[in-house]
Amino acid sequence: MTTMMRRLLGACALTALAMPAAAETLTIATVNNGDMIRMQQMAEDFTAKNPDITLEWVTLEENILRQRVTTDIATRGGQYDVVTIGNYEVPIWARQGWLMPLDQLPAEYDVEDLLPALRSALSQDGKLYAAPFYGESAMVMYRTDLAEKAGVTISETPTWAELLDAARKMTDKDNEIYGICLRGKAGWGENMAFLSAMANSYGAAWFDKDWKPLLTSDEWKAAATDYVTIMAEAGPPGASSNGFNENLALFQQGKCGIWIDATVAAGFVTNPKESTVADKVGFAQFPNKEGVDNHGNWLWSWNLAVPASTDAPEAAQTFIAWATSKDYTNLVAGKEGWLAAPPGTRASLYENAEYQAAAPFAKLTLQSMNAATPDRPSVQETPYTGGQFVAIPEFQAIGTAVGQQLSAAVAGQVPVDQALTMAQQIAEREMAKAGYPK
Amino acid sequence: MARTVTPARKLTFTILAWGIAGLIFFPILWTVLTSFKTEADAIASPPKFLFFDWTLENYATVQERSPYVRHFLNSIAIALGSTLLGLAVAVPAAWSMAFQPARRTRDVLMWMLSTKMMPAVGVLIPIYLLFRDLGLLDTRSGVIVVLMLMNLPIIVWMLYTYFREIPGEILEAARMDGASLWNEIRHVLLPMALPGIASTMLLNIILAWNEAFWTLNLTTSKAAPLTAFIASYSSPEGLFYAKLSAASTMAIAPILIMGWFSQKQLVRGLTFGAVK
Numbered sequence: 001m002t003t004m005m006r007r008l009l010g011a012c013a014l015t016a017l018a019m020p021a022a023a024e025t026l027t028i029a030t031v032n033n034g035d036m037i038r039m040q041q042m043a044e045d046f047t048a049k050n051p052d053i054t055l056e057w058v059t060l061e062e063n064i065l066r067q068r069v070t071t072d073i074a075t076r077g078g079q080y081d082v083v084t085i086g087n088y089e090v091p092i093w094a095r096q097g098w099l100m101p102l103d104q105l106p107a108e109y110d111v112e113d114l115l116p117a118l119r120s121a122l123s124q125d126g127k128l129y130a131a132p133f134y135g136e137s138a139m140v141m142y143r144t145d146l147a148e149k150a151g152v153t154i155s156e157t158p159t160w161a162e163l164l165d166a167a168r169k170m171t172d173k174d175n176e177i178y179g180i181c182l183r184g185k186a187g188w189g190e191n192m193a194f195l196s197a198m199a200n201s202y203g204a205a206w207f208d209k210d211w212k213p214l215l216t217s218d219e220w221k222a223a224a225t226d227y228v229t230i231m232a233e234a235g236p237p238g239a240s241s242n243g244f245n246e247n248l249a250l251f252q253q254g255k256c257g258i259w260i261d262a263t264v265a266a267g268f269v270t271n272p273k274e275s276t277v278a279d280k281v282g283f284a285q286f287p288n289k290e291g292v293d294n295h296g297n298w299l300w301s302w303n304l305a306v307p308a309s310t311d312a313p314e315a316a317q318t319f320i321a322w323a324t325s326k327d328y329t330n331l332v333a334g335k336e337g338w339l340a341a342p343p344g345t346r347a348s349l350y351e352n353a354e355y356q357a358a359a360p361f362a363k364l365t366l367q368s369m370n371a372a373t374p375d376r377p378s379v380q381e382t383p384y385t386g387g388q389f390v391a392i393p394e395f396q397a398i399g400t401a402v403g404q405q406l407s408a409a410v411a412g413q414v415p416v417d418q419a420l421t422m423a424q425q426i427a428e429r430e431m432a433k434a435g436y437p438k
Numbered sequence: 439m440a441r442t443v444t445p446a447r448k449l450t451f452t453i454l455a456w457g458i459a460g461l462i463f464f465p466i467l468w469t470v471l472t473s474f475k476t477e478a479d480a481i482a483s484p485p486k487f488l489f490f491d492w493t494l495e496n497y498a499t500v501q502e503r504s505p506y507v508r509h510f511l512n513s514i515a516i517a518l519g520s521t522l523l524g525l526a527v528a529v530p531a532a533w534s535m536a537f538q539p540a541r542r543t544r545d546v547l548m549w550m551l552s553t554k555m556m557p558a559v560g561v562l563i564p565i566y567l568l569f570r571d572l573g574l575l576d577t578r579s580g581v582i583v584v585l586m587l588m589n590l591p592i593i594v595w596m597l598y599t600y601f602r603e604i605p606g607e608i609l610e611a612a613r614m615d616g617a618s619l620w621n622e623i624r625h626v627l628l629p630m631a632l633p634g635i636a637s638t639m640l641l642n643i644i645l646a647w648n649e650a651f652w653t654l655n656l657t658t659s660k661a662a663p664l665t666a667f668i669a670s671y672s673s674p675e676g677l678f679y680a681k682l683s684a685a686s687t688m689a690i691a692p693i694l695i696m697g698w699f700s701q702k703q704l705v706r707g708l709t710f711g712a713v714k
Binding site: 027029031032033034037040056057058059060061062063064067068071072075076077078079080189190243244245248249250252253255262264268273274276 | 477478481482483503504562563566567570575576654655658659662666669670671672673674675676677678
């Protein structure tokens with residue numbers, strides 16, 4: 001071996017030893033919404049603090065992401081290091097052993113600051129399996145000018161009777177003003193999210209203690225009848241195909257008197273860049289039926305979790321701790337203002353005077369989120385947890401099939417009673433197939 | 439007896455043809471127009487057709503947020519790769535079925551076609567597990583192989599139909615002149631079937647370009663084509679119609695341009711043998 005060759009080899013060996021530990025790449029799967037996109041824009045702050053971690057983003061539409069991530073995690077494909085999942089999936093996946101517990105969060109993370117309802121929904125056997133990135137409940141958004149014109153007052157905690165009456169009075173179909181806009185598009189996360197919450201607030205439950213479906217109960221009949229009737233009397237045309245986005249567009253165009261949906265919508269309808277009615281929106285808590293102490297129990301959060309199949313668990317937790325921290329909230333507020341801060345996860349945000357001043361809906365969002373009790377979704381005793389969904393794997397299929405029946409009722413294709421009878425049969429069949437009671 | 443085409447009849451058919459073409463093209467035109475609107479104008483009611491504040495903001499946002507070039511190159515590699523690989527397998531298969539048919543050739547052809555009738559999701563998990571074990575998840579080569587297999591029945595069927603139009607005697611003459619099997623296919627069959635092969639190729643490039651199930655399920659980031667790029671702009675909670683339209687326009691533009699320039703070839707190939 002020549003001297004030159006020996007020197008070259010030596011130099012190579014020294015270079016290899018002097019090199020820092022190999023950089024880790026985190027593949028992060030997220031949904032496409034304003035807060036998540038903002039997180040990508042803020043990620044420079046994370047990579048500056050963690051130069052040995054590179055971030056690779058995979059942004060997908062919610063339903064595609066759910067299917068994609070479920071396939072990968074169930075088969076332990078190991079394609080993702082951090083996944084964005086809902087509070088519906090967290091307890092189910094944690095029980096399956098698909099998620100790693102978040103047990104390496106730093107002390108300054110302040111887990112106690114997370115809203116109690118969310119912390120409970122994201123924990124299993126006392127361990128936190130996902131950290132909330134943003135959270136939402138549901139509330140009433142209404143046009144203050146139309147309410148005044150119609151001579152109605154909507155209280156901060158309205159009952160269904162009060163709200164439905166207001167919707168009728170605010171309707172002016174000749175001028176394309178519809179008293180109420182509600183979800184009608186079939187799907188477990190579409191019309192059934194709203195209808196499950198509405199049924200809860202009427203005192204209904206999905207299943208009794210023995211997992212027998214209760215869709216033909218008096219409470220369900222009352223809720224579904226009121227829903228279908230008001231949609232026919234005061235809803236927009238084609239309501240059976242309206243979801244969140246369609247109703248958002250209608251409300252922003254000034255065509256809805258009342259819209260009951262996720263609290264995250266409050267930020268959109270009060271944004272003057274997007275909404276033509278930004279300065280004419282009032283807020284109220286999700287209604288309840290007189291005498292029923294339940295305001296729907298709607299609780300949803302998009303959370304960051306670490307799949308058990310990841311090969312970078314420590315880096316993944318470091319990222320989650322950054323993205324869901326108080327510092328991240330301050331970073332967003334500093335760069336884009338308090339209105340852009342991810343809502344619905346930390347109590348400290350709602351104690352912040354600057355946030356309260358920037359977000360007129362802050363108080364009601366917190367009130368709605370704190371009113372949610374996912375451990376007790378209905379006033380009746382139930383064997384399940386949840387709220388606008390039932391936290392069992394079978395709910396996606398059952399919810400969507402039942403949603404199709406009720407969407408058909410809104411479209412006037414079947415009477416409410418028939419839709420509920422069909423829904424009951426579907427639910428009974430699916431539950432028997434899945435082997436309930438377990 | 440030849441049917442006479444009166445001017446009135448011709449005019450009616452022309453108007454009808456333009457009407458149908460306009461109807462088919464309208465969603466694409468609307469997507470392109472929406473891509474130049476603000477999000478507020480995109481949802482305006484009544485809809486704004488041409489009189490709105492034209493903006494390039496959506497294209498700028500999309501360029502800034504997503505690695506378009508990477509997705510584009512992946513789409514090119516996947517569409518071309520799967521088509522060429524498919525042709526390499528399908529040409530010999532179609533040759534044997536067209537010129538050396540056996541008793542069960544027809545059954546084999548029908549069986550191949552029947553695989554297209556099964557929903558793709560039915561084999562997702564087995565293929566995902568195979569890919570995981572072979573290290574093919576999120577690789578271009580993995581997606582190329584799967585798309586080739588998915589489109590193979592169509593390629594074989596199309597080539598088989600074209601090959602059947604070619605008189606067997608010509609191939610026989612080449613053989614009598616001492617041509618080997620390879621030379622017979624390479625120098626006699628392929629030049630004669632070129633229009634058919636070209637249209638098969640074009641159709642398969644379009645199918646592979648638009649394929650969304652496998653490309654979304656088997657890729658993550660490195661091999662993700664334009665279908666994943668579009669999917670990242672769709673959202674059930676938040677209005678992103680203008681940005682989604684900009685992303686869609688950027689994704690369909692290349693294939694639309696290719697289709698425009700090759701439409702004669704495509705129509706000629708697709709109607710090959712249809713009129714005798």
